[in-house]
Every structure is written in C-alpha cells, then in structure tokens.
Amino acid sequence: MPKIRKNIAISESGFVFDPLSGESYSLNPLGLEIIHLIKNGQSYEDLSEVLLAKYEVDQETFDRYFYDFVATLKQFNLLEVETDA
C-alpha cells in the first residue's frame, strides 16, 4: 500500500495542504475516506472490503478508480517515495 507523506495536513472537510510545495487540494468525501483508511495502515484487501460493503460498486470498477486516485496522489507528490525495500 502507498503511504501518505507525513507532513501533509488533511482537514476533516477534505482540505489538503502540502507545506513543502505550498499547494492545496480538495478531496471529495470518498477521497477523504480512502486517505484516512490508508493513513490508518489498512491493507488494500481490508480497505476495499470495507468500501465495497458500504457503496454501490463492483470490485473491478472500484479497483480502477482506486488505482487512478492513487496515481493522482502520486502525480501531486503527496505519497512517500517508495523504496525498494
């Protein structure tokens, strides 16, 4: 699972601030929920199980949008740079 960079500030309303770049972002409710689950260290299996139970969506669609979302986080440099550990 990806990790959110430590110094990123995330508010309850989905407002995100990156002190390093000075950029701010806004998350929609599911975006915020996923970020929280990631921060809590959930595995992908657990995370998708929780959300599939809660929302009207199939696994395939969810996978697609989840990975797309993570790609966007990466594009905005909000993720820890992965090391080959």
Place this chain on the structure above:
Amino acid sequence: MEKLPFERPTIQKISAGIPSKHGISRKLEPLSHIDGLSIKSLINDYGSPLFILSESSIRKTYKEAYRAFSSRYPNVQFAWSYKTNYLNAVCNVFHQEGAWAEVVSGFEYDKAAANGVPGESIIFNGPDKSKENLRKAIQNSSLIHIDHFDELYEIIHLSREMDERPKVAIRINMDVGIYPKWDRFGFNFENGEAWDALNRIKASKNLDLIGLHTHIGTYMMTTQAYKIAASKLAQLAVSLEKKHGHVIQYIDIGGGFASKNTLRGAYYPGTDTTPSFDDFAEAITSALMSSEIKPDHLPMLILETGRALIDDAGYLAGTVLANKRLSDGRRATIIDTGVNLLFTAFWYEHDIRPIEPISDQMEDTTIYGPLCMNIDVIRGNVMFPLLKKGDHYVVRRVGAYNTTQWMQFINLRPQIVMLDMKGKAHLVRKGETLDTINSQEITPEHLQNFNL
C-alpha cells in the same frame, strides 16, 4: 443495509485566484439527443463513430442568414460553397432553400450539375479550371470567375473557337486590413491589376462581364473587413459605368463568416465573439447602399457563405476506447475519432461532451484519436469528466470541411446520417468497406500470389 451511491474518489488542486481562461470551469452538460433522437440509439443503429447532420438546423440557419441580408438589401442570392460540405443531401437542402452552387473544380462542377443545378446557377471559382471544364461551363452559361490572366486569355480564345459569349466575373484580392492578406487568388485591387483585367475584358468584346467577386479569407471575425471589401468592389462598379457605360449584374462578396466554433488558442469562446449574420449583413449592405452606385443599378449581392451556414448542423458521435495516464501523470482519453475524420481539430477547440450524465468531477484531460501518431489530438487540456471505455461522446459544430477534407487512413470512413425535419434518420453516405478501397486498386498479375 442499503448501500450508498458510489462516486469515484478524487483530489483536485485548488488554484488560488486565477480562473481558467474560460472563466470558472463550468459544468459540462451532456448532450443526449439531437432533434429529439437519442444519440445512443443512432450509434447503435449506424455504428461508431457516426456523423450526424440536422436538416432543421441547416434550414433554420439558412433562413436566418437570408433574412439578415434580404431585410437590408433588395436583391440577395446565396450560392452554396460545395467544398464546405458537398454531400448531395446537404447541397440539395441548400438548393431547395434557393441557393445556387459555388464550385472550384471540374469535379465539384459535375457534382452540382448532377444534383440538377442549372448551368446558369453555377458559379465556377478557383485557379483550377481545365480547358474542358471551361468549355462545359461556357456551353452551360455558367458564371465563370476568372482567377488570372492565363485563364482570361484561354476564355477569350474559347469564345472565338466556340462562337459563344462566356459570362464572366473576375476574382479580386485586396487589402481589407487583415493579416495574412489573401493575395494568391484573383487580380489585385490596389496595384490596378483588377482594373486592368476589367478593361481587357471590355476590350475583347467577346465576353459578357457580369460580376465582380472577392473572397477575403475564412473564419473572419471582423465585419469591418467586409465593409472595406464591399466599398472597393462598388468603386470598381462605378468606374466601369463611368468609363464604359457598363452596368454589372452582381457583386459577389464570397464566404468567410466565422462560425461559432472556438479557434485554437482563442481567449474567449466563439459563441461569445462571432459576429451575427445581422452584423455582417449590416456592414456589407450599408457599404453598397452608401456607395456611388446609382440606386436603380444596385447589383445583386451574392454570398458564398460556407462554414457559418453548416458548422452548427453537424455532429460527430463516437465511443471511448481507453483511458491512460501520460508520463507526467496527466489524463489521456482515447476515442474512436482521429484527426483523419475530424480535420477541423487542427483549427478548433471543439466542443466535445459526454452523451449521458457522468459525474460533476472534471479533470484536465487530453483527448486523443486512435491513429498511431502524435499529432492525433482532438482536444488538448480540456476539463472533462472521466468517461469509461465504451461510453459515448459527441463533438458539436463539425458540419463544415470535415466530410470533404477527411482522409481514409488506417481505418474506413464512417456512415453519415441526416435527421429530417421530423427527426427521422436517413443514411446519406454509407460507411466505407474493404471493398470500397480495394475496388480502386489493381494488383499486377505477378504480385497476386505469394508463399509465406
């Protein structure tokens, strides 16, 4: 427990203050129907991609343009510019509305004639008229707009050989204050070449000089240029009457009115910046009415309006093939229409939208065609909702120049339907098949077989 509706997770950058160049990004409303017919059902019935033309939109636009001119000027005639869209169904809608034909090649001439346009209602423009073409045009009393001196001499020669009086006008280029100047076509006004050509026609005695023609450019966003053009042509008409006692029958101001499409790189959308037909009509007719032309000698005003009459009536609907991310993370959506079919993507920031409500969430997206080429971009950097593979899109205002300039490249050209006044669809051009292409080819005997 009832499940909650799913909306895909998103994160969007908040850019402080500066709105995007088209203002705060608006919601992209889907377009699901054209003239009451569902685009989805049209795609199901006729395939994807699919060009869709609206007959009612053509007629409505034509009537609006005609009214703008005829309410200001006593004698107005439109001539449908074939090159803009020469599907027979389209041409015939214009001919039914009363438009003549304006053609620029032997092929277009024959197409107009085959549609049943009488010879004397065909205007023959352009630098490319073969001797055979000219012979035919003279025989049929068509209106020949002379482009250069070589053509003038050829027509004089033919008039003697055929013992006919060809009906001619000259094409005139001029400075109307726009850049770039279109001085490739016709005779120049400012350096006296046009006046010289007119005098030679009068001196030849064999030709009927009936008109003066100009076409100052295409996608013109200023009405002032037309005012200047109309005044200059009026000056020539006055000089002809003064010197030769010759009254010309028409002034043909050409085409060139901008459509409501947005030019690439334009700051404001075309829907906000394009002058109306009334604006163009006011500039042109006021210049003619206030010229020195005697009121009872006011010539017929001919218009060869192309794109502004047909752009709005054309739609291109199709299907999303895939989504990708570019190496810098930006979104790319690949659709089944490339620049080979949508030639005008090189000029316009086309209005492309989904046909069904998808989501309010939009993302900076580049929309690519399916061709294996880098230039195959339908829209760069557009705020667009994420369409899935198999979802449908529609591009608006594609009626002009696409189904004449399209290329058969890699794939076959698709079907074209026209929706009639009652909203019923008619197939007006069949999609190409392998046979269409192969039937043009001849493989030499020794190349017909191989062993692999």
